[in-house]
Amino acid sequence: MSILEAKNLTKYYGEGDTLVKALDGVSLSVERGEFVSIIGTSGSGKSTLLHMLGGLDNPTSGTVIIDDKDISGLKGDELCIFRRRKIGFIFQSFNLVPSITVYDNIILPIQLDGKKPDKDHIDNVIETLGIESKKNVLPSKLSGGQQQRVAIARALASKPAIILADEPTGNLDSKTSQDVLGLLKTTGKKYNQTIVMITHNDEIAQMADRTIRIEDGHIFA
């Protein structure tokens, strides 16, 4: 049974001469617990697709169904809460809140939901990612790779059913990349999480159950 499904998704930017078809009729279905990787050249529409799947942006046409729910039917705050509870998103550009500490950033989505963070789980994630010593500093004091690891920790902290990761290892060395991937896979197994991950690295892509190739807004299975 699929937990995540996209039907005929399109996303156009601009109009006339400047029209960009970032996604052009993409359909795809991901099973519960599956680990899918997405590859494609730069500018092919990977991030755009992931944003649509996560309900972070509105498609020009087509539908996204998460857990049997058509998310286009959800309005504003409903969608926000639904997403907050179901999906952990790792952004290509991290999107950390600059004014609060690393630890606060990590538990922020949980706090916003009015829940109590699972401290053991979070400590475990932080330790595996090697950022314990940076827990109490502001994001602007971190290196690019460190910021990326904080973004990963934030996505995993609430044990979401779905993890959408946009090049989670793009700024990391190969050793750290392996650790991060290991973490994703083990927590994925443990909590039966569905993972969709964008990567440029073929080797990493191979670790997934399935690989999807995207080019010029079209999917090549």
Place this chain on the structure above:
Amino acid sequence: MSTVKNKTALNKLAMNPIKTNIKKYIILIIAVVMTTLLFSSLFTIAGSMLKEVQLSTMRQVGGSCHAGFKYLSEPEYDLVKDDPELKDITFRIIVGVVDDERVIKARTEVSYYEPLAAEFSFCYPEKGSMPEAENEIVLSDITLDALGVSHEIGTKFSMSVEINGESKLYDFVLSGYYRGDPISMAQMALVSRAFQEKYAPTKQNPITEYEFNDYTGWICADFNFSNSIDIEGKTQALIDRTGIREDVDTGINWAYVGGRLDPSVIFVCGILLITFFGAGYLIIYNIFYLNIISDMQEYGLLKTIGTTGKQLRKIVLRRATFVSVIGIPVGLVLGIGIGGVLLPVISNQFSTVSIDKGELHLNIWIILGAALFSYLTVIISAGKPCRKASSVSPIEALRFTETRGKDGKPKKKFVIVILSLSLALLVLNSVFAFVSGFSMDGYVSSMIIADFSVQDASLDNPSVSYVETQAIERDFLDALERQPGVEAVGNIYISEGEQYFDDATWSKIENGLLKDDMVREKIAYYYGEDSVEDHIARLNRDKSLDGNTYGMNEMAVSKLEVIASVDGSDRIDWEKFNSGNYVLITRWEYENNYCLNFLDPGDKVQIRSNDPQYMEMIEAELENGEVIAYPGFENAPSREYEILAVVDIPYAMELQRYREFQCDYILPESEFLNLNGSWKPMRTIIDVESGEEESMNEWLESYTTAVNPYLEYDSKDSVFEEYKSFSNMFQIVGTVVSIILALIGLMNFANTIITSILVRSRELAMLEAVGMTGKQQKISLVKEGFVYFVWTLVVSTILSTLMNFTLLRFIMNEIAMFEWHFTLVPLAACLPVICLLILIIPVIAYNRLSKRSVVDRLRVE
């Protein structure tokens, strides 16, 4: 437990950025302070002045009660006194009036007051106590001084009191006194109940028509309702409910009615208010709008990580509240402080109350209003990026950039900045134009027409109901003639009454004047909407209008203002006028200088003689069958005159009492005396040779005290003196207000430039990172500021010019004390400073920014 977590998280998200972005918030707070200051100082001054004017009206009227019934008998008072709708009811009983040479110039009425009534009428003794024993009395310090009685409780003195038309000397003991206000129409003398019952026993039967000149022994009730809304309606309801006489003499306190505001004044005030509010609003909005990009991006970021719209609004509200909680109180304190400093200066110059003048009347609603307005502006402005962020997807919000014009510059931001700067300057310019247009000359010249004016002491006192209009004795005129330095003497005679018209002339009035809507409006105002047709029918039957006939000599006639004349000249040809065949006529006048001619030059009118020898008692039968007699001139001979010119009589010359039409004629002195027989002048105006003012002043002073205390005089110098300080006040207040506004305008500009640099500190760092030198950046910032400057210059000049020629000209032409002229001086004064700011601020701001390394600045804020 969980909600606590949620709260602390939101709190951190709301407050932490303030710490890291402290400069931005300081600027926001300054904007809030400026706006609040603008409103609170304005409101404080306006509110306190209104309050003072209201208090002054109350003192003039003589009471603070909502309404009152006059001339009640005791049983009638008993009907109303227990009415449940009344919050307070109290009364006084009229006894008489002090009839003593010493108090001619301080009219003093004698009554018994209940203590509450004394309080409501501002005459409760401040020293001593209310009168108890029969011979005890409370007076005002003004009356005491006039009597020459010491301010000592227990002092024994006697004075003559007129009761029931009979003057007699009574002995009193002073039991207390209060501070009298010279603006009051009359001073009060409070006697004991025993005194009143003995000499002016309370009336037991309702008043009848013939007693209208006899006030002794009637009860005057004063009462308050629970609130001052629709006092007129409530009073009518009270009459209906209690079954008291339908025609009871009712007085509504006009201090609560607020006068009749005419629509054009409301319109003009409305526009001014909107301009002020608009300027204040834009100052805050402007600063918030400059931050819209970083705000939108911040909100977009928060949305992507799961902050709901509701939580976002809470964050925004918390920040807005933070800015307001600091900015608004500071603005209020500064504004009220400035208001408090200015108020005595302003108030001193208005003839409002003279006791406790210039006090700050802090109206809590006004303060709350100013605070609320600032707070709402902050919330609306701060909520704008939030609303925008809520309406788009998180990714779109994150990538938000402003819609840009063709040249790549953000259009909307540009418009808002220019508007905010221009509006502040426009307000400044308008206030200055208003202040500098203040000119007493035109106004004062209508107040004084000659160096001196002599008349009966009570003639120009509006509180005195019967005045002596033949006060100038031959003795005085003879003595005046013997005085050295007199240049010209003008005599003004008056005979009061009605003007009668023949059929042909009346038909001109009937089809001209009486058809005018404003005339009908005035009749409706006097007699009620329903009585207009009846009243006009009665006029048509009688063919008469109320009006006085003046007699004036050559000097007085030369002071008249000619509106229209037979030969089109604006001077009266005295030789021709004095031939005895001509008359001058005034115009019908209503609010806002709305004037209509009764008749035109060349028309003919008859004037009836008022010579006492033709007076006869005319009998009329009343509805109840009784017959009364009143004096009239029904059968006196009349003479025909041709109207030589339509004129206006300067205020200072006329009898300052007005009826609905006021159709006045002016005859030459000799013809007036010819027609009316022996008659004495009402007023004598005197011009003296220059340099002789002082000696004439001294002579008049001694004459009106020692020789004839019933006379009083006014001098041009004293009037000028009075208005000079008024105009000084206007200058001071105007200057201070202009300076405040100029500072607000300049701060607004500085704020704007600093913000636009702060907002782009990262962008600037990037430019530097790719090789733009500091100097190049400063030049580009200055250039950008210069574009703002040029636009502000153009827009504010255009707006101010328009304002000058439209609203300002309209208002200032409307008010006698102002002379409109075009001015852009404040703009000329401020714009160079603004130009300087444009050069200096980017340099300073940039130098401060560049203290941090480029890499540092490039990091995520």
